[in-house]
Amino acid sequence: MDNSQSDISRKIKEFIRSECLSERINFRDDQSLFEAGIIDSLGMIKLMAFIEDAFAVIINPSEVAIDNFDTIEKISQIVSKRLSNK
Amino acid sequence: MYELLQDLLIKSAKQNPDRIAVRYKSKEISYGELDKISNQLAWVLIQNGVRRGDRIGIYLDKSIDSIISIFGILKAGAVYVPLDPVSPPIRLAYIIKDCSIQYLITSSNKIPRIRQMFLEGMLMKCIVNLGEMRPDTRPPLNSVKFISRHEVLTAPSSFKIKPKIKNTDLAYILYTSGSTGRPKGIMITHKSSLAFINWAYRCFGLTREDRASNHAPLHFDLSIFDIFVTIKASATMCMVPQGTSAFPHSLAEFIEREEITVWYSVPSTLIQLVLYGDLKNKDLSSLRLVLFAGEVFPSKHLRKLITMIPHAQFYNLYGPTETNVCTYYLVESMPSDNKPVPIGRSCDNLETFAIDEENNLIKPGSIGELYVSGPTLMNGYWNTPDKTREALVKLPLYSKQNKITYRTGDLVTIDECGNYIFVGRQDNMIKSRGYRIELEEIESILYIHPEVEESAVVAVPNEETGNKIKAVIVPRRSNSLSSEKIKNFCLRRLPQYMVPEIIEFRDWLPKTSTGKVDRQKLIM
Numbered sequence: 001m002d003n004s005q006s007d008i009s010r011k012i013k014e015f016i017r018s019e020c021l022s023e024r025i026n027f028r029d030d031q032s033l034f035e036a037g038i039i040d041s042l043g044m045i046k047l048m049a050f051i052e053d054a055f056a057v058i059i060n061p062s063e064v065a066i067d068n069f070d071t072i073e074k075i076s077q078i079v080s081k082r083l084s085n086k
Numbered sequence: 087m088y089e090l091l092q093d094l095l096i097k098s099a100k101q102n103p104d105r106i107a108v109r110y111k112s113k114e115i116s117y118g119e120l121d122k123i124s125n126q127l128a129w130v131l132i133q134n135g136v137r138r139g140d141r142i143g144i145y146l147d148k149s150i151d152s153i154i155s156i157f158g159i160l161k162a163g164a165v166y167v168p169l170d171p172v173s174p175p176i177r178l179a180y181i182i183k184d185c186s187i188q189y190l191i192t193s194s195n196k197i198p199r200i201r202q203m204f205l206e207g208m209l210m211k212c213i214v215n216l217g218e219m220r221p222d223t224r225p226p227l228n229s230v231k232f233i234s235r236h237e238v239l240t241a242p243s244s245f246k247i248k249p250k251i252k253n254t255d256l257a258y259i260l261y262t263s264g265s266t267g268r269p270k271g272i273m274i275t276h277k278s279s280l281a282f283i284n285w286a287y288r289c290f291g292l293t294r295e296d297r298a299s300n301h302a303p304l305h306f307d308l309s310i311f312d313i314f315v316t317i318k319a320s321a322t323m324c325m326v327p328q329g330t331s332a333f334p335h336s337l338a339e340f341i342e343r344e345e346i347t348v349w350y351s352v353p354s355t356l357i358q359l360v361l362y363g364d365l366k367n368k369d370l371s372s373l374r375l376v377l378f379a380g381e382v383f384p385s386k387h388l389r390k391l392i393t394m395i396p397h398a399q400f401y402n403l404y405g406p407t408e409t410n411v412c413t414y415y416l417v418e419s420m421p422s423d424n425k426p427v428p429i430g431r432s433c434d435n436l437e438t439f440a441i442d443e444e445n446n447l448i449k450p451g452s453i454g455e456l457y458v459s460g461p462t463l464m465n466g467y468w469n470t471p472d473k474t475r476e477a478l479v480k481l482p483l484y485s486k487q488n489k490i491t492y493r494t495g496d497l498v499t500i501d502e503c504g505n506y507i508f509v510g511r512q513d514n515m516i517k518s519r520g521y522r523i524e525l526e527e528i529e530s531i532l533y534i535h536p537e538v539e540e541s542a543v544v545a546v547p548n549e550e551t552g553n554k555i556k557a558v559i560v561p562r563r564s565n566s567l568s569s570e571k572i573k574n575f576c577l578r579r580l581p582q583y584m585v586p587e588i589i590e591f592r593d594w595l596p597k598t599s600t601g602k603v604d605r606q607k608l609i610m
Binding site: 018019020021022023025033034035036037039040041042043044045046048060061062063064065066067069070 | 147171172174175176195196198199202327328329330331332333334335336339358361362363364519570573574577578579582583
């Protein structure tokens with residue numbers, strides 16, 4: 001399985017498009033998902049569960065804060081760091 | 087005396103113009119500014135044809151602008167209708183058509199969704215864009231009047247706006263899940279909202295030194311306390327930034343950093359704080375009052391929260407949106423077993439009673455449906471007189487003066503001290519993360535899908551979220567449906583919190599001897 005950072009962001013984006021968004025809205029990797037009105041906290045909880053499943057990493061709720069987990073870019077950085085430390 | 091909701095702001099602004107009314111992230115607004123800008127917005131709305139009783143939609147992410155909008159709309163004599171910013175455009179377009187909203191207050195990031203709402207047949211006279219104007223945020227339709235933030239901020243502010251409205255006029259409409267498959271609008275007047283606000287202000291003794299949280303979204307009735315009780319007290323409302331609830335750590339930091347003194351939210355948020363908020367390493371000494379409502383707080387988590395914040399007072403508040411808060415309970419000691427804490431006794435401004443199937447008042451040990459009467463009751467459901475007649479009934483036997491009474495549909499029992507204890511529901515309404523959900527609404531959406539032969543939606547109890555929603559589907563042709571397809575279908579029509587988390591396909595649904603779907607068998 002290829003898990004480069006761009007691959008990770010692509011998968012996360014795909015998940016958001018199919019599971020959180022009811023319509024096609026364009027958003028950038030460096031855009032805050034909350035500020036852009038893309039997802040709310042419930043959507044984020046679903047996204048965290050997806051990341052744990054899809055990349056076999058554990059997102060401990062006490063280790064992530066909103067400021068380092070609110071854009072596709074930041075999320076995929078964290079995931080890719082976790083994967084390389086495995 | 088305060089006659090209308092906006093009088094709370096006008097009075098606080100006169101007495102404390104420089105105190106901070108609302109904070110959101112690093113932004114804040116003083117009472118004087120909030121009063122002034124909401125005047126300007128009211129002026130713009132009136133100039134553009136808004137009249138007494140018009141419904142005006144607020145389609146904004148949580149922000150200081152959404153509070154400006156609420157007061158601007160009220161000062162124009164109109165009725166505010168908060169729209170869930172992440173709900174699908176199809177559902178929002180339905181709400182907008184249902185209560186014929188012709189004016190919408192929004193921001194630039196919502197324009198693409200507004201375009202889709204026009205495709206759903208929404209009509210609109212005027213859109214006020216309080217956000218920054220960008221080239222891609224031109225008016226969605228040429229026939230719609232577009233008003234910019236700049237126009238609002240340059241409008242006159244120091245004039246006396248006196249729309250001829252009475253306190254029996256509507257102040258807001260809050261839409262909630264409806265069992266017929268469509269959301270229903272709960273109509274609240276200035277008078278009934280103020281009856282609740284005045285009670286809560288007295289009961290919890292807010293002062294201008296308080297810093298109250300606003301965690302709930304504005305379409306959720308918990309926000310009424312946050313906004314109006316805080317503003318009545320000339321205190322400061324600190325809005326929890328959107329999304330923070332998914333990060334218990336950040337939420338705990340928010341309480342610490344903002345020095346919150348009064349917290350109000352659904353229990354599931356507080357459970358996340360207990361489990362993952364690392365509260366031992368946070369300074370929560372500012373908290374003096376923790377209020378929760380909307381669902382049952384499992385005792386083991388509540389007990390732990392109380393030991394972590396021992397200096398605060400904890401209150402369980404109860405009340406459907408239709409009645410505002412109607413009972414309350416100060417948690418002084420936890421039940422020794424794992425029973426939930428009571429929802430308590432009536433607020434002193436209204437009357438509650440519970441009657442069993444034989445129309446007798448319940449005694450300790452027996453179970454009955456809870457009824458509420460008093461000044462905080464809703465005016466009814468928008469545009470659905472038959473639903474209103476079912477909910478608001480006259481019960482001469484137990485209500486003192488043949489008063490109008492609201493049937494809550496909630497089953498309760500009573501303890502030896504006269505405190506009510508929530509037992510369950512009479513119908514298929516459930517709570518998930520504090521959101522009120524009619525399972526039939528989800529079922530009726532599933533039945534729209536051409537490949538669904540039969541479906542039943544049930545709630546699977548879950549300790550952290552209250553309930554998980556599970557849909558059991560009998561497909562028409564067995565191999566073409568997938569749970570992704572069903573989820574996506576729901577997502578386009580229902581808010582995220584109503585989309586089933588578990589989807590199961592079966593060849594048939596189990597039935598009871600009377601031919602009804604056996605829901606109990608589906609939960610397992």
